[in-house]
Amino acid sequence: VQLQASGGGLVQNGGSLRLSCVASGFTFDDAWAIGWFRQAPGKEREFVASIPRWTGGSTAYAEAVTGRFTISRDGAKNTVYLQMNSLKPEDTAVYYCAVGLRRYGGDWYRRDANYNYWGQGTKVTVSS
Helix, strand or coil, X not given: CEEXXXXXXXXXXXXXXXXXXXXXXXXXXXXXXXXXXXXXXCCCCEEEEXXXXXXXXXXXXXXXXXXXXXXXXXXXXXXXXXXXXXXXXXXXEEEEEEEECCCCCCCHHHCHHHCCEECCCEEEEEEC
16 A cells, blocks of 8 residues: 655745645555644644545544645546645644544544554645
């Protein structure tokens, strides 16, 4: 199983980027959820967004990105996207996609320990 994240780069304050996460050797339909996390320098990895495997399922977002980021998936391309708009310098981080194979209780999809496979990360830098 491999997850390939891409789409990061340098963008100005207020700009947009779209991250992609492509799976190989695995289909997202076999996962309970696909998540995006990020880790800024000197900080712990934190939840950004998640989407369930079934079409039309409820997405979830961290409070810091609600209203600016949108997670979506394309089943035919086995790809999950993270559209990031109105980017701020505090969004600067390495962004990781991950797959959770099991469903746990509560807001399990917000905890990185509940994800089984991780991509290599793509760096996003937002200049002020």
